[in-house]
Amino acid sequence: MKKHFIAAALCCYSSLSFAGFDVITLGDKGGIQDGNLTAFMLKSNTDNNYITLDAGSIVNGLIAATHKNAFSDMAVPSSSPYTQEGYILNQKIKGYFISHAHLDHIAGLIISSPDDSNKPIYALPSVHETISQHYFNWKTWPNFTTQGNGFKLGKYELTPLNINQWLPVANTELQVKAFPLSHSGTESTAFLFENAAKEAVIYFGDTGPDAVEKSTALDTIWQQLAPYIQQKKLKGIFIETSFSNSTPDKSLFGHLTPQWLLTELNTLAGYVGGDEPLKDLNVIVTHIKYSLKKNAVPKQIIEKELRGNNNLGINFIFTEQGDRTQL
Template identity: 55%
Template sequence: MFKKSLLVLLYSVSTYAHAGFDIVTLGSKGGIQDGNLTAFLLKDSDEQNYIALDAGTIINGLIVADQQQAFKDLNVPPHSPYTKIGYLLREKIKGYFISHAHLDHLAGMIIASPDDSHKNIYGLASVNDTITETYFNWKAWPNFGNRGQGYQLGKYNYTDLSSQDWLPIKNTNLQVKALPLSHAGVESSAFIIKNNQKQIVAYLGDTGADRIEKSDLLNSLWSTLTPYIKNKQLKGIMIETSFSNDVAERSLYGHLTPKLLLEELTQLENKVGDKGALTGLPIVITHIKYSLLKQSDPQTMIQQQLNADNNIGVIFHFPAQGDHFQL
């Protein structure tokens, strides 16, 4: 019943009814749930190649998604030497977009790298620098990149992004620009992805609220998105809500709660126009932290708190690992 409701949620308002992007959830959680950490595949609805938005979980996410028929329309060519999972990894994922270099956003890529194919790692310069210095350095892991310490195996090509220009994404119909976000002293990123129909989707890595972070970076992102919303081009926003409102603001370490997310979305609504300017906009909630506590279900709490105080009219969607949906 829940999966059947996903598309109903995302298509319930006619403004957002024509899908521009297909998305597969490889990992939906943040924090400690290894095997299900933040990673989404995204492609233009009119093409076959994917990009990965973060890469906390890759191989296990592909296995789970395939078991749930997310790739039922994909046929592996008879001449391919690879399994379906291998074909997806090596032939259909055309690049990794890493929002920041915390392990729960790139561990899957690192682990899969020995058997991966040549592709680009896209990110802000600071993020790519951290990957080269911390992971692909012949100490934590062999250097599969094209820059950094020691012998460079050159499997991955680092591509630094900026907020100024649209960059074509190799082997896809998509373009991207990236804006910085504040994550408790770490530079995180928001990726704005555009297709040939000039439809866009915004994907945010980990971020704190401007009020808590003493930052203006989410405000700048909202200003960037405002004209796309006014022109009916924005298909949805994928954004974290790591903790419920029960977690004290001093203990968030650069993350959002339902209260803070709704505060930020209200700021966006004010930029776009009058009350109701965001009605029907799909908001995909990512990076909910897994809990080890008894009688604790963070996703249920976050879902209840967001829906209870949602006076903006957006539609919240909570993808599970393996889910395939459209924006």
């Protein structure tokens, strides 16, 4: 009996040690492409429930993911009244993490709210304040939250995050720590998640480089991330690259280019130390701005600029709406 117990314990330890994370891209663009705006679903591979990283597009992203068979292993119970998209929205997404309240990061949540289920919206207090004052206020949209102006429908609990403090994420195995980011005068957020195996991923909302923003926000986070990389526990970094290198610093408005991202990642490498400190690190590139100009494909340009100057051996990942990715 003792042998079976040890074997079972080792089995559980092994599965936790290599848990990893499951990611579904609900929206891969920043800016103007309505229907495909920044949002990702995230869960630990040893969990059944997801949260979202921002919420620019929700229902349209779920439809795209269904068409790509991203949810092929997620059967809708026969007793459920919902389509697969409705079932996932209502039963499998257990909370929203909103980095900042710009429309391309929250529009999907607002629009889908009438048919959504009760769940928390996690954010820094400044983000909750904007959500309450300018969106769920009975002027822009009915108040589906538990605070703010007018009659409170009570669907969404605005759950505040304290900077640099761990908080368990309800109905998941994740815990989260928030860090402030500088986004051209707006407070944005980076969310660091750990699963039960103490593996981590970090998601950056919109952010400019420290040198342009006159900030130390990114530098502070790089120092916190270094031990995870040294222990091979960091499974991925989600970070924006909104514009190509041709964009001057004065026109970044709190965003990154490939050159600036690589500069920042070299700072991270310095804190990690050793030979090839970031080799094979997964970096998921987010928030590429859609362009209406002729012969302009920003994603191709940004990918070329990142890969062509990648002296760190980083695994840059470019997802599209509806993709499912394992980290």
